[in-house]
Structures are given as C-alpha cells and as structure tokens.
Amino acid sequence: MRALAANFLLVLALGVATPAIAQTPHQESVQIGLSPDRITITAGFSGADLTIFGSLEDADPQVVRQGRYDVVVVLEGPARPVVVRRKERVLGIWINLESETFENVPISYSVASTRPLQDITQPESYKRLSLGTNNIYMQPAEPGQNPHTIAEFTRALRERKAATGLYSENPGGVQFLSPSLFRATVRLAPDVPVGTHKARAFLFKNGQFLNESSAQLEIRKSGFEQTVFRLARDHGPFYGFLSIMLAMVTGWMGRIVFRKD
Amino acid sequence: MGIYLPIAEISVNVLVLLAMGAAVGFLSGMFGVGGGFLITPLLIFYNIPPAIAVATGANQVIASSFSGALSHLKRGTLDFKLGSVLLAGGIVGSTFGIWVFSLLRSIGQLDLFISLLYVALLGTVGGLMLYESVNAIRSARSGVAPTLKKSGQHNWIHRLPLKMRFRASKLFVSVIPVIGIGVAIGFLSSIMGVGGGFIMVPALIYLLRVPTNVVVGTSLFQIIFTSAYTTFVHASTNQTVDVVLAFLLMIGGVAGAQYGARAGQRLRGEQLRALLALLVLAVAIRLAVDLFATPNDIYSLASLGEG
CATH class of the missing domain: 2.60.40.2550 (Immunoglobulin-like)
Incomplete structure (x- = not known):
C-alpha cells in the first residue's frame, strides 16, 4: 500500500516537472x-x-x-x-x-x-x-x-x-x-x-x-527543556520519582516559607 | 510573562499558572481536598492537552496536600491510623481501577464515561452535603446543638464486627467500612485521575462520623499517596507529566494551601461543609453544561503515536 502511494506521488511529480521545463x-x-x-x-x-x-x-x-x-x-x-x-x-x-x-x-x-x-x-x-x-x-x-x-x-x-x-x-x-x-x-x-x-x-x-x-x-x-523532555521520554519511572520528590520538597518548603500557624 | 513547557510543548503565561495554583491550593488547604478535580478542568480550559493536564494535576496535588497535611500534623488533626487503613484499601482499589480504565479505553468512549461519572458523583455528593450542612447551620442558628456527632446515636455501620479504635478521631468502629471507603476512593481516583478528597471528606464525615477537623488532615494524608501513585504510573507509561508546569502550579499551590488551612480553622464545621458542597456542585454543573451544550466545534483532533 505504501509502495503504491509512493509510485503515485512519483508519477505526479514527473507530470508536473516535465511540461514546466519544456x-x-x-x-x-x-x-x-x-x-x-x-x-x-x-x-x-x-x-x-x-x-x-x-x-x-x-x-x-x-x-x-x-x-x-x-x-x-x-x-x-x-x-x-x-x-x-x-x-x-x-x-x-x-x-x-x-x-x-x-x-x-x-x-x-x-x-x-x-x-x-x-x-x-x-x-x-x-x-x-x-x-x-x-x-x-x-x-x-x-x-x-x-x-x-x-x-x-x-x-x-x-x-x-x-x-x-x-x-x-x-x-x-x-x-x-x-x-x-x-x-x-x-x-x-x-x-x-x-x-x-x-x-x-x-x-x-x-x-x-x-x-x-x-x-x-x-x-x-534549548538545553534545559531538551533535558527535561529526554528524561521524561527515556527514563519515565525515574522522572516520575523525581517529580514526586520535587512536589514533596516544594510542599515542605512552602510550609516553612508561608506558614500561618 | 511567558514560559515554554517542555512536555506540553506550548507557551503559557507564568502569572496565570501561579494564580491558578494559588486559588486551588487555598481551597485545598481549607477543605482537605487535593484540588485535582479543579486543576485538571482548569488546565484543559487553558489549552493544555487533557492527558498532560490529568497527569500534571496529580503531580501538583502531591505538593499542596503534603504542605496541607504538615500543617494539620502540627495541630494534631491528622489520624495516622485511620489514614493508613484507608490507604491500604486505596491501593487495592486503584489497582482494580487501572484495569477497568484500560478496558474502557479499549472499547472507546472513556472521556464520556469520565464526564458522566464526574457529573453523577459530584452532583450527588455536593447535593447531599449542601442539604445536610444548610440544615445544620439552621439548627445551630435556632439554638439547637448540631446533631451530627450526637453520642449514642449509631447507624448500621457501627454495628459491624472487627472494631478498631482510632484515638485521634475519637472513633471506635469496624475496619470493614474504613477499608471499603479506601477501596472505593482508590478505584474512582485511578479512573478519574483525581486524589478523591471530594468523595473522601463527605464519606468520612457522614458514614464514619469522623470529626470534620480531623477529616481534612487525614484525607490530605491519604491523597499524598494516591496522587504520588498516579503521577508515577503516568510518568512511566504515558510520559505526560510536565514537571515545569507542575512546579509553577505547586509554588502557587503551597502558598495558597497554608492560607487556606488557616481560613478553614476560622470557619465552623457545618459552614466549611456548606462551602465545599457549593464548590463541588459548581464543578458538577459546569461539566454537565459541557455535556449538553452544543460545542463550538463538533470536530476535534487527536494525534496518534505521540507519547
């Protein structure tokens, strides 16, 4: 099916190019x-x-x-x-x-x-x-x-x-x-x-x-975005673990910084 | 101020995300709900792809519930024993839920099923809570003591065997309904991609008669683990957790959660319940409108073969 489609495209391209040059x-x-x-x-x-x-x-x-x-x-x-x-x-x-x-x-x-x-x-x-x-x-x-x-x-x-x-x-x-x-x-x-x-x-x-x-x-x-993207794609479980850790640390830091009681 | 998200592959406004996180975090600290049922629809509304919104929402919820749980721990309004028993049930429930999730996806219409489940659950839970809490507020106004925690008044749940004492909750009940609630919450949270706080809170209050202030802390404790589990599964199987997006939401969220927890302390139990009921109903109505309203465009695109 793919080969057929490719042939068709090739013919199409030739059909366009030939008269234009001529x-x-x-x-x-x-x-x-x-x-x-x-x-x-x-x-x-x-x-x-x-x-x-x-x-x-x-x-x-x-x-x-x-x-x-x-x-x-x-x-x-x-x-x-x-x-x-x-x-x-x-x-x-x-x-x-x-x-x-x-x-x-x-x-x-x-x-x-x-x-x-x-x-x-x-x-x-x-x-x-x-x-x-x-x-x-x-x-x-x-x-x-x-x-x-x-x-x-x-x-x-x-x-x-x-x-x-x-x-x-x-x-x-x-x-x-x-x-x-x-x-x-x-x-x-x-x-x-x-x-x-x-x-x-x-x-x-x-x-x-x-x-x-x-x-x-x-x-x-760019560098940072690319690193994150690669990590998420190639090392999913590790990336997931890091995300969880980041969330916990952020939650804990937030508690220290913004504590209201 | 724009920032490019590496996983969602879209540019978003930092301030909008911070504000979104703060608003949801405030409600989270106040009511003991993780806020997953709010943050996910908000992100989708902000053009984040749904799969990424669900997974990233779960990641954000860990931070705000962890922060909220810490502040409840300090006040002694967190029942570890009750939370652990609920969690044990939750793990069983979510494992079963993930199985059902993939079954539904294979036969199609998962999105529709999720929306219907949301509307039905939020509508029922919100409606019942509103009815009860308005009654409680009325009777408190007319000078009658609130009937919710009348000692000696027991329902069928309290006659079940295998009783266990939960000291922090001033409770002596059978573990069967506790584990049952845990299983149900775990099941629902893995299907709906939420922590399950909005179901957990009313279930603990009305079925087990746990004092409202202990419910919030205990619910947050349990949510930390369910949403961590969800985040991990999504990150390892779908690669849909956007850590930059989650981090921005978290910063707003943890700040909001601390203020929310304090605001929650000032309110009385029945007022807190009435407000949560209104919030839950509002989300249910919003989702129901989406189901019935004519969409702007009846066509939608989805990419195949993308992680």
Whole structure:
C-alpha cells in the first residue's frame, strides 16, 4: 500500500516537472538558504516570525520589471497520523461518534507568498503541487470509504489547524529586496512542533510553475527543556520519582516559607 | 510573562499558572481536598492537552496536600491510623481501577464515561452535603446543638464486627467500612485521575462520623499517596507529566494551601461543609453544561503515536 502511494506521488511529480521545463526557454531558478539551519526554542518562546532569504537566478529582466515573477514559500512541520472525531447528539449529550484517521498530516504548515495565492495561478496548479493550506494532501488511513465523509473530515481537519494557528497563510509575506533577492516571512505558532521542518520555495512566472527548491530547518528545544523532555521520554519511572520528590520538597518548603500557624 | 513547557510543548503565561495554583491550593488547604478535580478542568480550559493536564494535576496535588497535611500534623488533626487503613484499601482499589480504565479505553468512549461519572458523583455528593450542612447551620442558628456527632446515636455501620479504635478521631468502629471507603476512593481516583478528597471528606464525615477537623488532615494524608501513585504510573507509561508546569502550579499551590488551612480553622464545621458542597456542585454543573451544550466545534483532533 505504501509502495503504491509512493509510485503515485512519483508519477505526479514527473507530470508536473516535465511540461514546466519544456515550455520555458529561460532556465530561471529559485534558491533558498537557511542560516542558521537550526532554531532553538527557549523558555520564553511564544511564537515567532521566521525570515527566509532566497534568490532568483537567471531571471528575465523584462519579466522582473513587470513584476510577473511570483514566489511562494512554505515551511512544513514533521508529519504525524491524526484522528479527526465528530461529535453528535445522543439523548441530549454530545458524544464522539464518527472518526477518520489520516496518515502523515503535517503538524504545522506556514505559507508566505508575494501576492494572495488566488492571484498567482490557477487552483488546479496548486492542487497538482499540493500547495497551500487548502491543498495539502491528507491521506486517509482506510481508503475506499465514502468520499463525502472523507472530504468533510479533511475540511474539518484544515479548519481546526487554521484555528489554532498551526496552518497559516501570509499573503505579501514574500518581498523582493532587489531584482534577484527576496525575503519571506513565515509565522511559527507558539506550539510549533519540534523536529525537522522543510522549507520550500516555489517559483511562478506569468502564473506558470517553473521550479522549486528546498532546505531543511531543525527546530529544537534549548538545553534545559531538551533535558527535561529526554528524561521524561527515556527514563519515565525515574522522572516520575523525581517529580514526586520535587512536589514533596516544594510542599515542605512552602510550609516553612508561608506558614500561618 | 511567558514560559515554554517542555512536555506540553506550548507557551503559557507564568502569572496565570501561579494564580491558578494559588486559588486551588487555598481551597485545598481549607477543605482537605487535593484540588485535582479543579486543576485538571482548569488546565484543559487553558489549552493544555487533557492527558498532560490529568497527569500534571496529580503531580501538583502531591505538593499542596503534603504542605496541607504538615500543617494539620502540627495541630494534631491528622489520624495516622485511620489514614493508613484507608490507604491500604486505596491501593487495592486503584489497582482494580487501572484495569477497568484500560478496558474502557479499549472499547472507546472513556472521556464520556469520565464526564458522566464526574457529573453523577459530584452532583450527588455536593447535593447531599449542601442539604445536610444548610440544615445544620439552621439548627445551630435556632439554638439547637448540631446533631451530627450526637453520642449514642449509631447507624448500621457501627454495628459491624472487627472494631478498631482510632484515638485521634475519637472513633471506635469496624475496619470493614474504613477499608471499603479506601477501596472505593482508590478505584474512582485511578479512573478519574483525581486524589478523591471530594468523595473522601463527605464519606468520612457522614458514614464514619469522623470529626470534620480531623477529616481534612487525614484525607490530605491519604491523597499524598494516591496522587504520588498516579503521577508515577503516568510518568512511566504515558510520559505526560510536565514537571515545569507542575512546579509553577505547586509554588502557587503551597502558598495558597497554608492560607487556606488557616481560613478553614476560622470557619465552623457545618459552614466549611456548606462551602465545599457549593464548590463541588459548581464543578458538577459546569461539566454537565459541557455535556449538553452544543460545542463550538463538533470536530476535534487527536494525534496518534505521540507519547
């Protein structure tokens, strides 16, 4: 099943890339670089704007002057399986009844673009590229179910993610600083997941997709947070024992400091 | 002032957590309840994932009940013997409870079952206590002595065999109901993820006729152990205890607990019971509203494969 899905994606990617190269006499390309390629979340982290710089190479000066190059930058978090549940009313009580599991849903997905996405190219192109918060491909864990149900749960999943700020779009977040240099600002939600994120830049010319480039970004916890996280994950019982001891000591100290009798 | 929580993986406001801890700690010291039934819903309301809220709540409860128990120990209002017998029953009960917990989770709808259990238990306990304590306050006002501890008046519980003397509680009862209460509390606390003080306190007062002031200290003593057990199990199996979050709640909690214990001393037994009854009822109503009210969003997300 997995192999099948991979083949399908491969064909899809080829289908997109071939006409794009064939149709363009110019070999414009987009490059992005991340420096540093590692972000550390410290105790004070409450969401941030991440700036990604990129360049447009071998650009046609004429097209640049007319502002007909568009860049879309995406920062995509690690993927996890997600269950979407729907509540229904039974005897007046709201109960989780139906549920749908999706494989490999990116935990976070931030988009920045030169213009609003609908002004850059056709919806079909975005669908082909799986680009934009509404076009992320969500694979149901059990295929072959009612397509209406799957569509409904997919929509709900996107809406919930957007409501929590994990999926965001920032039209106008990509700005050209010079004919060949651009800056993209993507939002990191306060609960942005740790792990390897993938930054990708998509280049469009006159609404035509040309090519993309990608870079990896490592988001991790800073020293203390990382130590606690590791301890809790790798040495659960010991961590539990420490937590209990900490609670007892705090209770005892509190008694000494705040005693009222 | 924000701080990033390493396990919950979310950024929260330190002052909000300190205030939350202090408020719950105050009530905890005053009524002898661990506050688990308050702190867990509060954390969930503050966007902490439920699994982490339950486990971290248990960890926080250890600190406030330990602090509260120490101050009761000093005043001599802690019955070690009674607490130990209750605890013995509690361990049996929670072992059985954990088994039922995993059974319920395997057939789904655990959340719903927990909510229904909360509403039913809190509603019943709160309602009965309020009724009794209002009556007691009324009769105290009209000059009649409170009837709760009339000597010579015994119920069926006091006719059971295997009697044991609990000196600090001025009690001479059979160990059967004491162990029974312990088992029931242990069972409920492992299923609901709370220390069980809000059930323990009324059970000791009404079923065993333990004096109210001794009940609070003894209940806190027992809660230390049940919540330590819960914390340990969650930390080793689910990795859901966020020690930074727990610590912030504790600091507020231990301070609040000391003030609460003193405030509790100033109130008379029946007033204390009436206030606790109101608090318990308020939580029950809040949870019932959640069950019946139309949710903001009928869809919810849950990640799989995360510790």
